[in-house]
Amino acid sequence: MGEAGIHCYIIPTSDFHNSEYVSDYFMVRKYFSGFTGSAGTLVVTDKEAALFTDGRYFIQAQKELAGSDIILMKMGEPGVPAIPDYVKTQLKEGQNIGFDGRVMPAYRGLQFEEIVKEKKGQIIYRYDLATDIWTDRPGLPDSEAYILARKYCGESVEDKLERLRNCMKEEKADVHILTTLDDIAWLFNLRADDVKCCPVLLSYAIITGNDAILFAREKSISGAVKDYLLENGIALKSYDRFYSYIEEEYKGNKDDTILICKNRIDYRLFKLLQECVVYDKANPTTLMKAVKNETECENIRKAHLMDAIAVTKLMYDLKKNAGEKQMTELSVADDLEKLRRENESFIEPSFPTICAYGANGAIIHYEACREDYAVIKPEGMLMIDSGGHYFEGSTDITRTFIMGPVSKEMKEHFTLVVRAMLRLKNAKFLYGCKGVNLDVLARGCLWDKGLDYKHGTGHGVGYLLSVHEGPNSFRYKTIPGEEEWCFEEGMITTDEPGIYIEGSHGIRIENELLCRKGETNEYGQFMHFEDLTYVPIDLDGIDAQCMEEAEREMLNAYHKQVYVKLEPYFEGDMLTWLSYATRAI
Numbered sequence: 001m002g003e004a005g006i007h008c009y010i011i012p013t014s015d016f017h018n019s020e021y022v023s024d025y026f027m028v029r030k031y032f033s034g035f036t037g038s039a040g041t042l043v044v045t046d047k048e049a050a051l052f053t054d055g056r057y058f059i060q061a062q063k064e065l066a067g068s069d070i071i072l073m074k075m076g077e078p079g080v081p082a083i084p085d086y087v088k089t090q091l092k093e094g095q096n097i098g099f100d101g102r103v104m105p106a107y108r109g110l111q112f113e114e115i116v117k118e119k120k121g122q123i124i125y126r127y128d129l130a131t132d133i134w135t136d137r138p139g140l141p142d143s144e145a146y147i148l149a150r151k152y153c154g155e156s157v158e159d160k161l162e163r164l165r166n167c168m169k170e171e172k173a174d175v176h177i178l179t180t181l182d183d184i185a186w187l188f189n190l191r192a193d194d195v196k197c198c199p200v201l202l203s204y205a206i207i208t209g210n211d212a213i214l215f216a217r218e219k220s221i222s223g224a225v226k227d228y229l230l231e232n233g234i235a236l237k238s239y240d241r242f243y244s245y246i247e248e249e250y251k252g253n254k255d256d257t258i259l260i261c262k263n264r265i266d267y268r269l270f271k272l273l274q275e276c277v278v279y280d281k282a283n284p285t286t287l288m289k290a291v292k293n294e295t296e297c298e299n300i301r302k303a304h305l306m307d308a309i310a311v312t313k314l315m316y317d318l319k320k321n322a323g324e325k326q327m328t329e330l331s332v333a334d335d336l337e338k339l340r341r342e343n344e345s346f347i348e349p350s351f352p353t354i355c356a357y358g359a360n361g362a363i364i365h366y367e368a369c370r371e372d373y374a375v376i377k378p379e380g381m382l383m384i385d386s387g388g389h390y391f392e393g394s395t396d397i398t399r400t401f402i403m404g405p406v407s408k409e410m411k412e413h414f415t416l417v418v419r420a421m422l423r424l425k426n427a428k429f430l431y432g433c434k435g436v437n438l439d440v441l442a443r444g445c446l447w448d449k450g451l452d453y454k455h456g457t458g459h460g461v462g463y464l465l466s467v468h469e470g471p472n473s474f475r476y477k478t479i480p481g482e483e484e485w486c487f488e489e490g491m492i493t494t495d496e497p498g499i500y501i502e503g504s505h506g507i508r509i510e511n512e513l514l515c516r517k518g519e520t521n522e523y524g525q526f527m528h529f530e531d532l533t534y535v536p537i538d539l540d541g542i543d544a545q546c547m548e549e550a551e552r553e554m555l556n557a558y559h560k561q562v563y564v565k566l567e568p569y570f571e572g573d574m575l576t577w578l579s580y581a582t583r584a585i
Helices: 027-032 056-065 082-089 106-119 156-172 181-188 224-229 237-251 267-273 284-290 293-322 327-343 359-364 408-425 435-447 551-569 572-581
Strands: 006-009 041-044 049-051 070-074 173-179 204-209 211-215 234-240 257-260 277-280 346-348 352-358 379-387 387-390 397-403 428-430 458-460 469-474 493-494 498-501 505-508 511-521 525-531
Touching: 006 027, 006 082, 027 041, 041 082, 049 056, 049 082, 056 070, 070 359, 082 106, 106 267, 156 181, 156 204, 173 181, 173 493, 181 204, 181 257, 181 284, 204 237, 211 237, 224 234, 234 237, 237 267, 257 267, 284 469, 293 327, 293 379, 293 387, 293 397, 293 435, 293 511, 293 551, 293 572, 327 352, 327 379, 352 359, 359 379, 359 505, 379 505, 397 408, 408 435, 408 493, 408 498, 408 505, 408 511, 408 551, 435 469, 469 493, 551 572
Parallel strands: 049 070, 173 257, 211 234, 257 277
Antiparallel strands: 006 041, 041 049, 173 204, 204 211, 346 387, 352 379, 379 397, 428 525, 458 469, 458 493, 493 511, 498 505, 511 525
């Protein structure tokens, strides 16, 4: 920092594509801080360092930062400054802010620009300071890309490009630049393995009225994929050429209107385009890929059935063998992956499995490791949040299992979470509602008891893409700078309320929901949700007296459907158990 003239260096958790999950090459924040969570920003000055993260990771970060000099900043908590405000207090007159502009979101970089203007300093954004320090840094990934067949995606790349170009015409845009990996993978019907648990290809794309260019690593593109790109009029260029190509073709270009999403591109790219005629709007592909077509919906139903069989088999094993055989958080997670792999369509987990026993369940994004894991006893609760990528789609499910005796409070909390999940999944609402309108259906019964959870109630799910996909979500807070989207038929959203009591227990129950159209009358178009997830909810955790009659009916109706879906795939003792696990209460 001293050699580069940087007084405050900022390391976000990101790659060149503003991705949520990143490959090992981009784990710079983890390397310097030791914090392993998937979200956080490290701010380093000559006097101190601070790690900012959100409520999902407070307990984990406190544990992992223990013994270091790094200050934990619990984002959103009273008295904790936002990152720009903290940086402003740390920076003195004439001092400079530094970061790697390729991993800094443009909107955030612009906030830091305002700070240095006021302080009469500079932004230094062409240094990746990890390059010389992290000597055994992994290389950039270059997995082999493959084509997602039409029988899975339901729409050709030709048709998708036509739809995108029609949107560009409507917006009077001549050029559209895409840097987000899930958008590019969806648009070109390509998948790869460049990011763990996210089957995407490191790439950039430029679309014009007549041309399409894909920038990708040469080793990733086989002869078959090259032929496929050629057949569809897509030019292939080197991944490493992207920034120089932008500089040569578009820097200072006043002739073309360029469509970008400022919230989704990096600061360095924004600086190259700042003199151009830029139209800032959400990538059209964001909504396109969020609304699944009929082929995708049918495939996703199949994926969830495959997944339900695996998770329910695990539930049977847990309930039957609690206390009879040794089980750990690691062994149970491994067992679940083995069950999923019995299906030939399974590719990989859709995110690292959270298998959290007892007090570990209160760590919202807990992940056991070989050096630190819990042995599961025939008592308390075991929470498992997991999912799989199948050629037929992606899944995300959480169930909390009762492993033996639990306290009255635990049972009350478990019942509350189930009530919250049921209320939201059975919602009937008018078209035009957004996540902020519906979130209270889940949180309401917890708020009545003075309880809450520090995460959104639900997120969108991609089709063999990111398991956390926008723009649809359930949350009660709006995010500054982010557009709110209403629910459309074909959107898939998780429903996952929870209760987390530090040092004691954590409970989360999660289903995926497919948005569908209902009746239309004089009041407008009504909408509802179709269940995609069919796995029993552990009735051993339910206190039926704490439920309203309508809620018991909802639970019984759900379990009746679970039995109908799964009965053909079970027999003998397992089928007898399934009948009991889905009984009416």
